[in-house]
Amino acid sequence: KAxxxxxxxxxxxxxxxxxxxTALDLVQPRGGSLDRLVLIGAGKISAANEHDWVKLGGAAYxxxxxxxxxxxxxxxxxxxxxxxxxxxDVALGARLASYVFDRYKTKKKDxxxxxxxxxxxxxxxxxxxxRKAFARRDxxxxxxxxxRTLVNTAPxxxxxPEFAKRCExxxxxxxEVEVLDDKAMSKLGMGALLGVGQGSVxxxxxxxxxxxxxxxxxxxxxxxxxxxxxxxxSIKPAQGMExxxxxxxxxxxxxxxxxxxxxRKAxVDVVGIVGLVENMPDGNAQRPGDVVTSMxxxxxxxxxxxxxxxxxxxxALWYCQQRFKxxxxxxxxxxxxxxxxxxxxxxxxxFSNNDDLSAEITAAxxxxxxxxxxxxxxxxxxxxxxxxxxxxxxxxxxxxxxITAAQFLQRFVNDVPWAHxxxxxxxxxxxxxxxNKSWGPGFGVRLLDRLVADHYEA
Numbered sequence: 001k002a003x004x005x006x007x008x009x010x011x012x013x014x015x016x017x018x019x020x021x022t023a024l025d026l027v028q029p030r031g032g033s034l035d036r037l038v039l040i041g042a043g044k045i046s047a048a049n050e051h052d053w054v055k056l057g058g059a060a061y062x063x064x065x066x067x068x069x070x071x072x073x074x075x076x077x078x079x080x081x082x083x084x085x086x087x088x089d090v091a092l093g094a095r096l097a098s099y100v101f102d103r104y105k106t107k108k109k110d111x112x113x114x115x116x117x118x119x120x121x122x123x124x125x126x127x128x129x130x131r132k133a134f135a136r137r138d139x140x141x142x143x144x145x146x147x148r149t150l151v152n153t154a155p156x157x158x159x160x161p162e163f164a165k166r167c168e169x170x171x172x173x174x175x176e177v178e179v180l181d182d183k184a185m186s187k188l189g190m191g192a193l194l195g196v197g198q199g200s201v202x203x204x205x206x207x208x209x210x211x212x213x214x215x216x217x218x219x220x221x222x223x224x225x226x227x228x229x230x231x232x233x234s235i236k237p238a239q240g241m242e243x244x245x246x247x248x249x250x251x252x253x254x255x256x257x258x259x260x261x262x263x264r265k266a267x268v269d270v271v272g273i274v275g276l277v278e279n280m281p282d283g284n285a286q287r288p289g290d291v292v293t294s295m296x297x298x299x300x301x302x303x304x305x306x307x308x309x310x311x312x313x314x315x316a317l318w319y320c321q322q323r324f325k326x327x328x329x330x331x332x333x334x335x336x337x338x339x340x341x342x343x344x345x346x347x348x349x350x351f352s353n354n355d356d357l358s359a360e361i362t363a364a365x366x367x368x369x370x371x372x373x374x375x376x377x378x379x380x381x382x383x384x385x386x387x388x389x390x391x392x393x394x395x396x397x398x399x400x401x402x403i404t405a406a407q408f409l410q411r412f413v414n415d416v417p418w419a420h421x422x423x424x425x426x427x428x429x430x431x432x433x434x435x436n437k438s439w440g441p442g443f444g445v446r447l448l449d450r451l452v453a454d455h456y457e458a
Contacts, residue, residue: 006030007037019043020056021434023063038063045077051369053086057093058434061120065098070119084129091122091130092137096435099145101152136264140449143260144442150252151428151440155228155245159202160276163227163248167207167255167274173262180206190315192294196308197277199232199285206316209258209272214458218269220326221258221448222316224309224333225251225276232279232305233287246428246440247309250332251276253427253444260449267458273320275312279305291390295319296412299390307395309333310408317412327456328357328417331409332427332444338401339375340425347373348443349422351406357417360455361447367454370447372421375403382407 007029010016016024020043029037040060043052064071075082075090098117124130150158150166158166168177182203185194190206197204210218226247230236236244251274258272286292290302295315313331320329339349348365350372352358358374365372381403384396392411396404406420423443430441 003030007039011039017041020052021059023059025063036067038067042077045080050085050089050367053089054093054096054369055434057090057095058097059093060090061094061097061117062434064120065117067117069117070121071117072121072123075122075124082124084124084126084133087122087124087126087130088133088137091134092141093435094120094122095138095141096144097437099148099436099438101149101438101440103152104154139263140260140446142263143256143258143449144445145256146259147249147252147256147442147445148438148440150255151246151249151442152438153245155278158245158248159200159227159278160197160205160225161202163225163251163274163276164205164207167209170209170255170259170262173259174211175258175262176210176212178208180208185315188319189293189295189297190319191292192300192311193275193277193315195286195290195292195302196226196232196279196311199282200278200280201282202227202278204278205276206319207274207276209255209274211258211262211266211268211270211272213261213265214267214269216269217327218271218324219452219456220271220273220320220324220329221254222313222320222329222331223251223254223272223274224248224312224331224335225274226309226312227276227278229279229306229308230281232281232285232308234305235281236306243429247334248276249334249423249427249440249443250274250421252440253332253423253442253448256442256445257448260445261452266452268452268456270452271320271324271326273316275316277308277312279308281305294412298392298411301387301390301393303393303395307405309335310405311394313409314412317409317418321414321416326416328354328419329413330357330361330419330421330448332421332423334424334427335422336402336405336424338405339422342375342402343373343425345425345429345431347371348426349402349406350374350419351377351403351410351422352419353377353410353413354417354419357419360451361419361421364447364450364454368446368450370426370443372447375406377403377406377410382410385411
């Protein structure tokens, strides 16, 4: 009205219909004192779900970030009253989209430093309720950003000792942290995990993080943390090996999740365990043909030293279920290229011995947009991991590689409800989208926080 129809005319001329993710940018629109007016399409609001509101916030941030130091975003979809939760989701999307990793940039070109926006104010009815709803989401975003930064950090700056020190910083938000070094793990008999790291000059670590937000049986999350993976003696091709700095994305997710739960004071007991190793091919590295003894006492024939993440998880999972007797265990790992062949980068592979837990994870993935797809486990696949010289081998061959890797892990969980998330396609090298432009997306933090919030908090 203030523009005497000029804005409406511009919409018609530009054929702007309000489709989700689209925008119309008007400089000094007629009939007001605004320097700029940006109309951002929200799509069909009646069909919008929670993740759509988060994506709207991300799209808005991307459109507004270069405009100025301070911007007001007015949430007024035509004829719709925006709820406090929806407004908070928009703010979460903007917050996630604002992440930039430029630690190693000494000179920045225009736009390379990420956002020029120092303040984004969101105007909405019921702003106090929206602010309260955002506080929880903001804590989760902090956890996502931590996971992203860990995955993005160069491997010469983030070996197992440095990663463990970063975990220790979670004490600032109330997390109890315990670190086991090579000597302590050797006493526990963790021959599978230690075998992976024995070729590196950097010592391996097992980090145990505990958030005690309520009494009772704890939930457990376990992460693979191979801070760099050359493949060991079974060395990888040179092309793309630099990406193997992200082979600790599972451990990064668990660390970010522990931060998120503690920062928002989640009413639940949780243990997070990350196995941290560097897989290097020196004269002391393990060989194909070696046999190692895991903490469980089960022996493992090493077929391929590049099938190392499952060895780390084998001891971490056994330690977890033996010490903490958790309600369930969920492990996350950038475990196999095979899962990317099956699912690409759209879904993480989900394997589980428990239908209820699997359904809960799937529902949390749909709500947050961090999607998973369940793949099968069966005795026929498990038999593929049998060895002629040991209790099992660490590689079942070319076929069904993601499944046989999961079958290997299942041998170390006993009867504990368990799920394995293979995040090789989603945990690093992510495709850019409305809420993430980072190579390391922090996948899994929001998914698992939502699982806890929906089903397990007191």
